[in-house]
Amino acid sequence: MIRKGKRMSDTPAPTALGGLSPEESAKLQEAFKDIATRSQKLLQDFSQKYQSEGPQPTDPLHLTQTFMDFTAKMMADPNRLVQAQVELWQQYMKLWQVTAQRMMGQTVEPVAEPARGDKRFNDPAWKDEVVFDYLKQSYLLTARWLQGTIKEVEGVDEKTAKKVDFYTRQFIDAVSPSNFAMTNPQVVKATVESKGENLLKGLKNLLGDLERGKGNLAIRQTDMDAFKVGGNVATSPGKVVFQNDVIQLIQYAPATEEVYEVPLLIVPPWINKFYILDLKPENSFIKWATEQGYTVFVVSWVNPDERLAKMVFEDYMNQGPLAALDAIEKATGARKVSAIGYCIGGTLMAATLAYMAARGDDRIAACTFFTAQVDFSEPGELGVFIDEDQLASVEEMMSKKGYLEGSEMATTFNMLRANDLIWSFVVNNYLMGKDPFPFDLLFWNADATRMPAAMHSFYLRNMYQKNLLSQPGGIVIDNVPIDLRKIQIPVYIQAGKEDHIAPARSVYKATQIFSGPARFMLAGSGHIAGVVNPPRNKKYQHWLNETAKNPPTLAEWQAGAQEFPGSWWHDWDKWLSALSGAKVPARVPGAGGLPALEDAPGSYVKVRSGEQ
Known part of the structure; x- marks a missing residue:
C-alpha cells in the first residue's frame, strides 16, 4: 500500500540502531553475536570447573579476620576516629571552596596533586576540566586520608599493619576514577568519537583474556605474538x-x-x-x-x-x-x-x-x-x-598439581606495582579498546x-x-x-x-x-x-662508598657514598x-x-x- 503524498522510494533505508549506517549496524550485531557465543562458552566452562573442583574459598588469603581485628583496634579509640573524620570533612570543604572559586574564573592552587610519576592522571583533561579535576582531587584526598588514618592506629603489630596497609592500597588503586569509563576523560572522549566501538572492542579483549586464562583473568601486558625466544629475544650466539x-x-x-x-x-x-x-x-x-x-x-x-x-x-x-x-x-x-x-x-x-x-x-x-x-x-x-594462613593456602594450591603456576607468582609481583602492571592495562585494553604495545620486557615478564x-x-x-x-x-x-x-x-x-x-x-x-x-x-x-x-644508555646513576669497611646499616653507608652518573x-x-x-x-x-x-x-x- 502506498500512502497519499509519499512514494515508497522516498522512505529512508532502515537502520537497526539509531545513528548508525546499515554497515555499522551489521558490524555491531555481528560483534554482539560473537560476544554472546563466547560468553556462553565461558559460563559453561566455569560451570563444569565448579562442579568438578567444587566451590573455591571465598577468602583464600584470610584477609577478613585480619581486617576485623584491625577495625576493632581502630574503634577502640572513637575520639581519634571522629577527629580523623573531621579532618577529612575539612579537606572536602576546602576542595569545594577552591572548585567553586575556579568555576567563577579565579586562579587557584590545587588542594591535592598526584605523586610524581603517577601516570594515571597525565591526560590534560584531569587538570583543565573542572569536573575531572574535582574527581581527581577528591579521590586523592580520600586515598591519602584513608592510608594516613590506618597508619595512626595504635596497638597493631607491625606485620598486621603492613598487611592492612598493602591490601588497603590495592583497594584504593582499584577504585581510582581513572579505572572507570564514565569518570576517565580519555575513555569518555574515545567512546564519543568511536560511537562506543572502544568499549565493544574492550569487551572482546576481556573475553579473550578470560579464554586465555581458562576462566581466570589473564591480562595481556604486551603483544605476545610479537616476540619469539631465540628469534628476536635471547639471541646471543x-x-x-x-x-x-x-x-x-x-x-x-x-x-x-x-x-x-x-x-x-x-x-x-x-x-x-x-x-x-x-x-x-x-x-x-x-x-x-x-x-x-x-x-x-x-x-x-x-x-x-x-x-x-x-x-x-x-x-x-x-x-x-x-x-x-x-x-x-x-x-x-x-x-x-x-x-x-x-x-x-x-x-x-x-x-x-x-x-x-x-x-x-x-x-x-x-x-x-x-x-x-x-x-x-x-x-x-x-x-x-608470608604468614601461616597464606603459606598454608599456597601449599594447598600446589598440592593439587605438584607445582605453583607461574601466573600465580606473576600476579603477586604485579600487585606490588598495581597501577603500572594491572590497572593501566585494564584501562588500555578494556576501556580504550586498544591492543597492548609490543614490549620485550613485558613479554619476558609474562613468560x-x-x-x-x-x-x-x-x-x-x-x-x-x-x-x-x-x-x-x-x-x-x-x-x-x-x-x-x-x-x-x-x-x-x-x-x-x-x-x-x-x-x-x-x-x-x-x-x-x-x-x-x-x-x-x-x-x-x-x-x-x-x-x-648498559653503559651505552647513559641512564640512571650509581653510588659507591670506598671506605675500608662497610658500616652496619645502609643509611650509614649512603651518608658516605659518592654518586656517579650512568651504568x-x-x-x-x-x-x-x-x-x-x-x-x-x-x-x-x-x-x-x-x-x-x-x-x-x-x-x-x-x-x-x-x-x-
Missing part, C-alpha cells in the same frame, strides 16, 4: 653444552680473541627466565660480558611440571650451580670459576657458597649478587604474603615459570617466614649445616635504590654477614632496570677482571671437553607455562 633434569648450561660464543682464564657462571632466578639478561643485543648483559673478555656460562632452569613436584632446594643446588661447575671444568679445563647470582638465584648461590665452604670446596673464586637477599628480616612488601611444590615451600618457610638462612646452622643442605659467615671469597653486592622486590636495605645486610671483602654498590632504579642498565657495569668489570686471571685463547662452545647439544638459547627456556 652460543651452545647448550650440558643438561640434566633441572638445567641446561649454555656456553656463549666469545667476542674477543683472548678471554680471562677464569670463566663466569651466571645463575639467574628460576622464578623467571634467564633471558632478562639477553633481551636484545643493545641491552644484553650476556653479550656485553663476552665483549669484555669473559667466557660466559648461563644456567637455564627447567620449567617444571608435576614430574618434578618433589624436587627440593638441595636438588636445585646439586643439579644447578654444582653440576654447572663440574660441566664448566670439563668444557674448559678451568677449575676456578667466578659466579653471579640474580635475585633468588643469588640466595641459592649464597647457600651454595656456604655449603662449599663447609666441605672445603674452593672452586668459586669470586661471586656477584644482583638484588639478592640472604637476610629476610626486612623482606619488603613481599613479606605481606612465567612454575615452582616445584616441595622446593618452593622450603624456600618460603625457611627463608621468608623463619629467616633461617642468615642464622649459623639454621639450614641443613644435603646433611651439611651451613653458615654464611664461612664465606670468605670476594663478593660484589648490587642493590637497586627503588627495588620493591628485594629492598636495598635488605640486600645490604649481606655485607654484615659474609666474612670476605665485600664491595657494595647501590644502583639507580629498581629490580630490573637497576641491573639491566655501574664498568665498575663491576674493573672489580671482576682483577680476580679473573690472565688472558688465554678464546674458547669456542662445543670445541672443548663437552660437545654442543643444541644452539642457544636451548629448549628448556622455550617451554611456556601450560605447555608440557
Whole structure:
C-alpha cells in the first residue's frame, strides 16, 4: 500500500540502531553475536570447573579476620576516629571552596596533586576540566586520608599493619576514577568519537583474556605474538653444552680473541627466565660480558611440571650451580670459576657458597649478587604474603598439581606495582579498546615459570617466614649445616635504590654477614632496570662508598657514598677482571671437553607455562 503524498522510494533505508549506517549496524550485531557465543562458552566452562573442583574459598588469603581485628583496634579509640573524620570533612570543604572559586574564573592552587610519576592522571583533561579535576582531587584526598588514618592506629603489630596497609592500597588503586569509563576523560572522549566501538572492542579483549586464562583473568601486558625466544629475544650466539633434569648450561660464543682464564657462571632466578639478561643485543648483559673478555656460562632452569613436584632446594643446588661447575671444568679445563647470582638465584648461590665452604670446596673464586637477599628480616612488601594462613593456602594450591603456576607468582609481583602492571592495562585494553604495545620486557615478564611444590615451600618457610638462612646452622643442605659467615671469597653486592622486590636495605645486610671483602654498590632504579642498565644508555646513576669497611646499616653507608652518573657495569668489570686471571685463547662452545647439544638459547627456556 502506498500512502497519499509519499512514494515508497522516498522512505529512508532502515537502520537497526539509531545513528548508525546499515554497515555499522551489521558490524555491531555481528560483534554482539560473537560476544554472546563466547560468553556462553565461558559460563559453561566455569560451570563444569565448579562442579568438578567444587566451590573455591571465598577468602583464600584470610584477609577478613585480619581486617576485623584491625577495625576493632581502630574503634577502640572513637575520639581519634571522629577527629580523623573531621579532618577529612575539612579537606572536602576546602576542595569545594577552591572548585567553586575556579568555576567563577579565579586562579587557584590545587588542594591535592598526584605523586610524581603517577601516570594515571597525565591526560590534560584531569587538570583543565573542572569536573575531572574535582574527581581527581577528591579521590586523592580520600586515598591519602584513608592510608594516613590506618597508619595512626595504635596497638597493631607491625606485620598486621603492613598487611592492612598493602591490601588497603590495592583497594584504593582499584577504585581510582581513572579505572572507570564514565569518570576517565580519555575513555569518555574515545567512546564519543568511536560511537562506543572502544568499549565493544574492550569487551572482546576481556573475553579473550578470560579464554586465555581458562576462566581466570589473564591480562595481556604486551603483544605476545610479537616476540619469539631465540628469534628476536635471547639471541646471543652460543651452545647448550650440558643438561640434566633441572638445567641446561649454555656456553656463549666469545667476542674477543683472548678471554680471562677464569670463566663466569651466571645463575639467574628460576622464578623467571634467564633471558632478562639477553633481551636484545643493545641491552644484553650476556653479550656485553663476552665483549669484555669473559667466557660466559648461563644456567637455564627447567620449567617444571608435576614430574618434578618433589624436587627440593638441595636438588636445585646439586643439579644447578654444582653440576654447572663440574660441566664448566670439563668444557674448559678451568677449575676456578667466578659466579653471579640474580635475585633468588643469588640466595641459592649464597647457600651454595656456604655449603662449599663447609666441605672445603674452593672452586668459586669470586661471586656477584644482583638484588639478592640472604637476610629476610626486612623482606619488603613481599613479606605481606608470608604468614601461616597464606603459606598454608599456597601449599594447598600446589598440592593439587605438584607445582605453583607461574601466573600465580606473576600476579603477586604485579600487585606490588598495581597501577603500572594491572590497572593501566585494564584501562588500555578494556576501556580504550586498544591492543597492548609490543614490549620485550613485558613479554619476558609474562613468560612465567612454575615452582616445584616441595622446593618452593622450603624456600618460603625457611627463608621468608623463619629467616633461617642468615642464622649459623639454621639450614641443613644435603646433611651439611651451613653458615654464611664461612664465606670468605670476594663478593660484589648490587642493590637497586627503588627495588620493591628485594629492598636495598635488605640486600645490604649481606655485607654484615659474609666474612670476605665485600664491595657494595647501590644502583639507580629498581629490580630490573637497576641491573639491566648498559653503559651505552647513559641512564640512571650509581653510588659507591670506598671506605675500608662497610658500616652496619645502609643509611650509614649512603651518608658516605659518592654518586656517579650512568651504568655501574664498568665498575663491576674493573672489580671482576682483577680476580679473573690472565688472558688465554678464546674458547669456542662445543670445541672443548663437552660437545654442543643444541644452539642457544636451548629448549628448556622455550617451554611456556601450560605447555608440557
